[in-house]
Each structure stands twice: as structure tokens, then as C-alpha cells.
Amino acid sequence: MERLILLCLKCIILSIAVEAVFEDQVGKFDWRQKYVGKVRFSHFDTHSQSSKKVLLATEKNVFAALNTRTGELLWRHVDKTGPEGNIDAFLQHGQDALLVVGNGRLLRSWEINVGGLNWEIVLDSGSFQSACLVGQQDTVKHVAVLKKTAISLHYLFNGHQKWIENLPDSETVDYQAVYSGGNGEVYVLGVVPHSHITIVAYSVEDGEIIKQVSVEAPWLSNIQASCAVVGQGMLTCVDSATVSLYMLDLHVQSQMTQIPLQSLGLQTAPGFHPALVSTQPNPARPPLSEFLLHLGPEHYLLLQLNSGLIVTLRDFKPAMLVSFATTGEKTIAAVMSPKNKTACSVNLFSAESGRRLLDTGLIFNMDPNGGKPEKLYVQAFLKKDDSVGYRVMVQTEDHTLTFIQQPGRVIWTREEALSDVVTMEMVDLPLTGTQAELEGEFGKKADGLLSMVLKRLSSQFILLQAWISHLWKLFYDARKPRSQVKNDVTIENLSRDEFNLQKMMVMVTASGKLFGIDSKTGSILWRHNLDNIPAHAAFKLMVQRTTAHFPHPPQCTLLIKDKDTGLATLHVFNPIFGKKSHITPPTLPQPILQSLILPLMDQDYAKVLLLVDDQYKVSAFPSTKNVLQQLQEMASSIFFYLVDSSQGRLSGYRLRTDLSTELIWEVIIPAEVQTIVSVKGKRPNEHVHSQGRVMGDRSVLYKYLNPNLLAVVTESTDLHQERSFIGILLIDGVTGRIFHEAIQRKAKGPVHVVHSENWVVVSIVIALDQTKGHEYI
Numbered sequence: 001m002e003r004l005i006l007l008c009l010k011c012i013i014l015s016i017a018v019e020a021v022f023e024d025q026v027g028k029f030d031w032r033q034k035y036v037g038k039v040r041f042s043h044f045d046t047h048s049q050s051s052k053k054v055l056l057a058t059e060k061n062v063f064a065a066l067n068t069r070t071g072e073l074l075w076r077h078v079d080k081t082g083p084e085g086n087i088d089a090f091l092q093h094g095q096d097a098l099l100v101v102g103n104g105r106l107l108r109s110w111e112i113n114v115g116g117l118n119w120e121i122v123l124d125s126g127s128f129q130s131a132c133l134v135g136q137q138d139t140v141k142h143v144a145v146l147k148k149t150a151i152s153l154h155y156l157f158n159g160h161q162k163w164i165e166n167l168p169d170s171e172t173v174d175y176q177a178v179y180s181g182g183n184g185e186v187y188v189l190g191v192v193p194h195s196h197i198t199i200v201a202y203s204v205e206d207g208e209i210i211k212q213v214s215v216e217a218p219w220l221s222n223i224q225a226s227c228a229v230v231g232q233g234m235l236t237c238v239d240s241a242t243v244s245l246y247m248l249d250l251h252v253q254s255q256m257t258q259i260p261l262q263s264l265g266l267q268t269a270p271g272f273h274p275a276l277v278s279t280q281p282n283p284a285r286p287p288l289s290e291f292l293l294h295l296g297p298e299h300y301l302l303l304q305l306n307s308g309l310i311v312t313l314r315d316f317k318p319a320m321l322v323s324f325a326t327t328g329e330k331t332i333a334a335v336m337s338p339k340n341k342t343a344c345s346v347n348l349f350s351a352e353s354g355r356r357l358l359d360t361g362l363i364f365n366m367d368p369n370g371g372k373p374e375k376l377y378v379q380a381f382l383k384k385d386d387s388v389g390y391r392v393m394v395q396t397e398d399h400t401l402t403f404i405q406q407p408g409r410v411i412w413t414r415e416e417a418l419s420d421v422v423t424m425e426m427v428d429l430p431l432t433g434t435q436a437e438l439e440g441e442f443g444k445k446a447d448g449l450l451s452m453v454l455k456r457l458s459s460q461f462i463l464l465q466a467w468i469s470h471l472w473k474l475f476y477d478a479r480k481p482r483s484q485v486k487n488d489v490t491i492e493n494l495s496r497d498e499f500n501l502q503k504m505m506v507m508v509t510a511s512g513k514l515f516g517i518d519s520k521t522g523s524i525l526w527r528h529n530l531d532n533i534p535a536h537a538a539f540k541l542m543v544q545r546t547t548a549h550f551p552h553p554p555q556c557t558l559l560i561k562d563k564d565t566g567l568a569t570l571h572v573f574n575p576i577f578g579k580k581s582h583i584t585p586p587t588l589p590q591p592i593l594q595s596l597i598l599p600l601m602d603q604d605y606a607k608v609l610l611l612v613d614d615q616y617k618v619s620a621f622p623s624t625k626n627v628l629q630q631l632q633e634m635a636s637s638i639f640f641y642l643v644d645s646s647q648g649r650l651s652g653y654r655l656r657t658d659l660s661t662e663l664i665w666e667v668i669i670p671a672e673v674q675t676i677v678s679v680k681g682k683r684p685n686e687h688v689h690s691q692g693r694v695m696g697d698r699s700v701l702y703k704y705l706n707p708n709l710l711a712v713v714t715e716s717t718d719l720h721q722e723r724s725f726i727g728i729l730l731i732d733g734v735t736g737r738i739f740h741e742a743i744q745r746k747a748k749g750p751v752h753v754v755h756s757e758n759w760v761v762v763s764i765v766i767a768l769d770q771t772k773g774h775e776y777i
Contacts, residue, residue, distance in 0.1 A: 031522035034073050035419035036062040038399040038511070041090035043097075044068075044379040045112060046327070054379070054393065055097055055112060060419055061085035063099060065115060068379065068391070071403060071412030075115030089131040093140050093283065096156065104128025104147055107159060119159040126150055129175060130224075135182040135284025136204060144186050146178040151188055153207065163207035173198045176223045179250070181233050181286040185210060187250050189235070193221040197235075199253055213253035217246070228278040231289040231305045238274045238293065243267070245293075245310065259310055261295075266312075269296030279351075281326035288331060290351045292322050302333060302354050313354030320344065324351065325378035325390065332357065332388055334378040342366055344373060346392055346404075357388060363408035364394060369528050369578075371397030371513075398513045398529045415524065417509040423541045426519070427504045427554060427575045429496040430547040494525070494576060506556060506575045508539045514558070516578050526578035530571060534562040542597050542609060547576070549605040555581060557609055557621070559595050566591025566614065570621065586621055590614055593642055597684075600630045612640065616653070616661045632657050639664075639734045641710065645676040650712065652736050665736025667729075674714040674727055680755040681710050681733065688757055703758040708733040711755045713762060715748065724748045726764050 037060030045053040045065075053065045053074060064076040079085030079101060089100040096118065097110045104126060109118040126147030134142040134153065142162065145152050152164040167175050167188065175190035175198075184205070190198040197217045201210040219239045220226060227237040233250040245259040261267060268274050277292040277300075290313065293301040298318035304311045316322065321336040331351040339345045348360035366373070375395040383389045391405045399416040496502060504525070505517040512533030516526040538561045545555040556575040561568040570585035590613035600608040602622050608631070609621045620627055631638075638655040648671035653661045669676060684707075692702035714727040726747040730740040744764060752763040 030520070033418070033522055034076060035414070035416050036060065036064045036073075036076065037416055037419040039375070039395055039401065039416070040087060042375075042377045042393070043090065043092045044377070045092075046379075047094050049381060053112065054377075055090075055092065057087045057090040057099065058416075058419075061087060062419075063087065063090075063097075063110065065112060066414075068403060069411070071401075071414055077110075077115065088128045091131060091133055091143065093133055093156065098131075098133075098143055098156075100128055100131050100145060104145065107143070107145060107154060109156075109159060121154070121159040121161070123147075124150060124152065124164065130178045132178050132180055133283035134180040134186055134204060135282070136184050138182070138282075138284050140284050142204065144178050144180065146175060146188060148175070151175075151178065151186070151202065153186070153202075153204065165202060165207045165209070168200065168209075168212060169198070177227070179229050179233075180204075180283070181229075182282075182284040183233075187233070189223050189227075191217070191220055191223050194218050197223070197248070197256075199250060201250075211253070215248060215253060215256055217256060219246075225273075225275070228276040228291060229280075229287055230276075230278050230291045232286045234305055236276060236278075236291065236305070238276055240268060240273045247305075247308075257308075264310060264312060266293075266295060266301065269299065272296050277322060277324070279324035279326070279331065281324075281331055288324075288351060290331075290333075292324075292333065298338070300335070302349065302351070304352075314349060321373055321376040323376045323378050325380040327380040327382050327388060330380075330382070330388055332378075332380055332390070334376060334390065334392065336364070336373060336376050336394075339363065342368065346376075348388060348390060360388070360390065360406070362392065362404060362406050364392075364402075364404055365408065367396075367400070367527075369526075370400055371511075371529050373397075397511075399509075399511050415513075415515070415527070417511045417513040418507065418515065420510040421507045422510050422539050424505060424507045425541050425543050425556065425575070427506055427543060427556070428500060428547050429494055429502060429504055430550070430554070430576060431495060504576055506541065508541050508558060510537075512537065512560070514573070514578060516575065528573070528578045528580075530560070533560065534564070536563040537561065538563055540595060542595075543575070543607075544597070544609065545604070545606045552604050552606075553581075555583075555606055557585070559592070561592060566593075568592040568611075583622075586619065586623070588613070588619075590617070594640055596640055598631075598634075598638065599684075600627065600634065602627050610638075610640075612642075612653075612661065618655060618659045618661060620659075628659075631655070631659060635659070639708070641733050643676060643679050647671055648674070648676060650676075650679070650710075650731065650736075652733060667731060667736060667738070669712075669714060672717065674716050674725075676712060677715045677749060677751050678713040678753045679710055680713075680753045680760075682707055682755055682757075686756060705758060706732065709739070709755075711753055711760045711762075713751050713753055715751065719748065721746060721767050726751065726762070728760070728762060730760070 036056055037058035039056050040059050041057040043055045045051040052068050054068050056064050061079040062076060065074040067074055084102045087099055087101055088103060091098040095112055097112050099108045101108060104123055106120060107123055108120045111118050123145060126149055129146040129148060131145045133140050134144050141156055142153050143156055149170040150164055150166050153162045155162060173190040173192055175188055177189040179187045186202045186204060188200045195218060197215045200212045203210055219242055227235055230236045235248040235250055237246040243261050246256045248256045275294040278287050280287040289305045291303055293303055295301060298320055300316040300319045300322050302314040304313050316335050319335050319337050323334045325332055325334060333349045333351050334346055336344050336346050344364045346362040346364060348357040373394050374397050377393040378390055380388055380390045394402045401414040401416055403411045405411055502520045505519050507515045507517060512530040514528045515524055518525055540559040542557050544557050545552060547554045553574050554576055556573055558571040559568055568588050572581040572583050572585050574581060592611055592613055594612040596610050598608045598610055602624050603626055606622055608627050611619045620631060635655040635657045640653055642651045648669035650667040651663060652665040654664050656662055688705060692700045695701055710731045710733050712729040712731055716725045718724060726744045728742045729738055731738050747764045747766045754761040
């Protein structure tokens, strides 16, 4: 019996140990989030009524499918970065999705259910222009790809090329569009700017040119921006200079018919370039006779082509966004209109009559911390009573995707701005009032025995009070539905853990949106979208004050710099709650060349941000009298450097007592031979774990730990494999002295550099025996 009891105890102990090892090894990540980026093309899977997929092609060269019920990724394919993986066109037919990738380099077909690759072919060289599905007799069997100088036709089921033909007069004619209406012909549309339109019709069977016509159009310069095909092959264009519509029958090709907008009782907004929106629900059939005319920033018009005449069906004003959608034999137009400053409404209208469909209203409440709606995608479906139901996916300026169903319930939201994070800082969470009280629980050494006992009792009472409050909140929330339980971000549930491992991840994205993310769970605690961010902006995030200086709130400053003009602005905010600071940052009228955080603090414990403009003048933020006095005292020990990669110049400067700058060294690298691709210094808060290494004779080999050392990496301008090289320079940032120089022959970028302590790691691509590999120096 004793042996049996002992055996049972051993089994229990062993199972506990095994369970502990298992729990410790579960999962590679604490949390992981996958994104796709800003959407460029989107199609809902409509081949079956019960489909739950939306297909996305994005500007991050990602092709993916989302579950429309949850917003989760079903599958995702990430292509090469840069132009080689750029998705030029996205066509869908049934369960096949066709992508043209890399400026017409590849044509791919994907099976949308599982995301598998059906086939892939390499297209002939040439700049990609357009692509379309080619239908004949209610079936789609081909896809046409238009290049700058040629057009090719490929089978839809295997991608094999059926025929390829050179385009006539491609040296002078800019071919921009391809169209097929299901009549056995493929039309290629080209333009000689401000002269005429060229129309070439090819036979689907053998690629033979059936007809070629030129039509005068001195007002036209771009077909894709100004024209659309409507109805039975009617090319319709709009021109802002003549304020007119132009129509041309592609089957007759006689001359363009001008219809002044004024004759229709219409006029465009001043300075606005009108545009056309048309739809072709079935690629084997001609497009619809109805189309939308964009006349102003919030003005759309639904028009119909009827026996060669333009009929106005509906005037939408104000209307922010419009979109066509088709389900079964019904085509609808969805219109988003502003309701008030914080909400928009979406309504459906019949495309054939312009009549508003009953019970199709939807309210979209805009996020006050997000951007304005930018694109509208509609998923239409037929209900049991044959009426039209729909859901919408709204893309906003901050790249957020929001999926909504009637009457306005948000099903899911995806923050796709997080696919392109440009900078990040980890900020310590603040102490709660209870934790701060416990910090001083034992008092000071000067306190007597009685005062220390009273502080101990008061702290224990505070703990008891907090515990009772926590129990009451749990009991109160348990009685509520889960949807009504609020998880507001407060100082109580945002507090540091026992070992200060949980932190606030402050992220800045390329779209100009800020996020505060909990490092423990990955949940987004706050978000804030910055307005009027330049298209080419650089960001630098700096922590000026941490949470260690209570009662002063933590403070972060974001420097936003326009890469084209160099002009910059400052955004000061609280990194814990994301709220804009009450402190007004200085205006920066001059372009900024350099910014750095100094180890100086003002009376409120905020570190000083030093800014150098293009006149080499220095300004400080904050710029109090105390700060300026400290700068004057420490001016002789403040050095900084500037890099001009276009001129191949590295310059070192010193700060004078009058807060002007003095050039003390300069290194010139011939820009015609090599260019500066990276300059890496050491982190100012770097922690050195060991000053040296003990040798065999008990002597110590000390590390060279120069905190001012810069690693400069250059790349040759000659990209030939035999003559290309990567150069490395180690320069003292204070004196300009070059400590070391090395050159790696037959090497090229991309270059990645890590500089720490007494070592530099450089990752490059080298050519060895005509093969590519990576080498680490």
C-alpha cells in the first residue's frame, strides 16, 4: 500500500513538471498580427450567394483574402518589394483571380478558395498599360494584356499565349486602354495627345487587325483619366476645358459627338476635373448603359445612354463616394453622403431608373481619431423576397478598413496603417496611486517608529480598499452583457507590472497615424490620425519625458518633415493616452537639417530637443531661460554632423556659446564614383555589458568604445558586376578622423548596418562564381 501511494505521488509530481514544461514552451509568439497594407484593388467573391470572402490587392505587393464575417486573413501572398512585385491589374472571373505583376512582367492565376497558384507565365518585355477579360457568346475564355508596343491574348485556364501582335505606330501613339464587349473583337484605344484617337480592332480568333481608325480629338490627352466605355461599345469622354461630353461609337468610328454639359443643365465645380465611372458586370457582355459623372468634390450625377441620347436619372449632391454593385440581374449604385460632421449615410439606388430602394439606409459613424472615407466597396446580395441587401467596406485616408452592415453595425475593423511602421518607441507605463503609495510604505530613514507603523497601516488599508473595489467591479461587470462591458483606458488598468516588462509601444506609420499598443497583448489602446501629412514625409519620434517624473505627464515629440521641401512641424502628445499636449510647439519656418535630443532637462524634467535649420541656426524646444542658460554652459561639448548624400559630403559642427554653429571638419566622398547609402552611429542609451576581455596571461584586452564613432557605408555608382563595390568608413564624429577604411569588391546593396560597442555588422550582396549570396563583414 505504501508503495502504491508513493507511486501515485511520483506520477502526480511528474505530471505537474511535464505540464509546466509544456506551458512554458507553448507558441513562438506571445501575439502576432498580420496586415496587408493600403488596398489598391478589391473584389468580393460573388460566384456563390453564401461566399464569405473579399479579395484584396494592396500597395504593399500583397494579394490576400479576408473573411467578411470576422475580418481575419484566410490566406495571404506577399510578393517582392519594390516595382518587381507591384500589382498592376486585378481581374476576377468565377473562382479564378488574375494578377499582372511587375509592370507587366508576370501574369498569374490564383484559385481563390485556398489561395493556390493555378499557373504563372512570363510576359514579353514592355511597359504595362491595361488588361481585360475577353468574352464571347456569354463565356469568358481569354484575357488580353496591353503593353506599350504590343497586345497579347492568353487562355484563361492555362495562361498559354494564343497570339501576340505589335501595335501600329506605337512610336507616336500612346495606347492606354483595351476593351472587349463579347462580340469576338478586342479594341485597343490609343491617343496622340491633343491630336486624335487611334482605335484598332483585333480578331479574337487569330489576332488579325479587322479595322484601324483615327478620330480627331484635339482636347484629349489621357484616355484612362477622361474616358469610359458605356453600353454597346460607346466611348464616352469628359473634358473640363470645353465643359462637354464626347461620344464615339467604337463600331462605327466616324467622329466624336460633342454634348455641352450646359445643354444638359449641368456645370462643373471651378477648378475641378470631371471624371466618369462605369461598370461591366459580366465581361462577356457589353457594359451598362448607365454611368456616373463626377462634377465636383461632393457632386455626382447618374446618367443613362438611351438611343444615342444622354438622360439624367438622378442628381447626388452632396455625395462623398459612389460605387456600382451587381447581384443576379440587378445592378445598384451605392452613394455615401455626409449626414453630419461625425457620420455618413449610405443609400442604394437602382442603376436602371435612379429610384431609391426602400429600407436600404445605413449610417456610418466616422472615427474622430481616424481619416475621412476614401473608397467604398459594396457587397450586394439577394434576399429571400428577391430584394437587394448589402454590406459595405469603407477605406479611409489612414488606410483603415471598416466592414459595415445595416443599419450601421460595424462588423470588424482592420488598421492597415500598421503594415508600414516607420518608427517606434517603448515607453514605461506609469505607477498607479496604490503602487506609488507602496513605494513610500517604509518611509524615510529620518522617520520614527510610530510614523513608519502608521504609513504601513495606511498602505495596507489602501490595498484592502483597492481589492474590494476590484471585486465589486468584477461582480458588477459579470451581470452585464459582454458587449456593454467597457474597457476604457485609464490610469488604473494601464500600470506597470512587478518587473516593468509590460510597456506602451508607441508606433508611427507612413500614413501619419499614431498608435499606442499594449506590449503584453498586442491590443490597440489608442490611435490618433494626423491631418495634412505630406505625401513624402519622414518621421522621427523622441521621448522627451518619461513616466518617472510624477506629477508631470510623459511627453513624446514627433518631428514630421517633408522630404521634398525640408519643412517640418512638431506634434507633442502624451504617449500613454495619445492625447495632444497642451504645450504649443514652436513653428519651424525654415527647412530642418538635423534634430537631436540632448541630456539636458528643463524645470519640468523635459529633455531638450535641438533643431538645426538650413541656415545652420539652432533652436531649442523647450526654449526657457533655464534651458538656454544650460545650452550656453555646455555649448563647447555639443557636436553634431550633417550628411548630404547627393554631394557626398559629411560635415561636423560644434555649437558656440551664442547658439550659432561652427564647421570643424568635412569629409568629401566623390559622388560620381560612390554614393553614401547609410550612416550609423551608436545608440545614446547603449548599455555596454563588458568593458573588456581577460586574456590568458591575466591581462585585460579593453574594447574600443568610442561613443562618437560613425560607420559610413558607400556603394559604387557603376552597377556592373565586375566593377561594383561596397565601401566602409569609420569616422570620429567629433574630430572627423578616419579610423578605418575597407572595400568589398563585386558587391552591391541592399545594405543593412548594425553598429554597437566595438563592432559593426554589414549585410551586403556579393557575386561569387556568377551566383548571388550574402556576406557579413
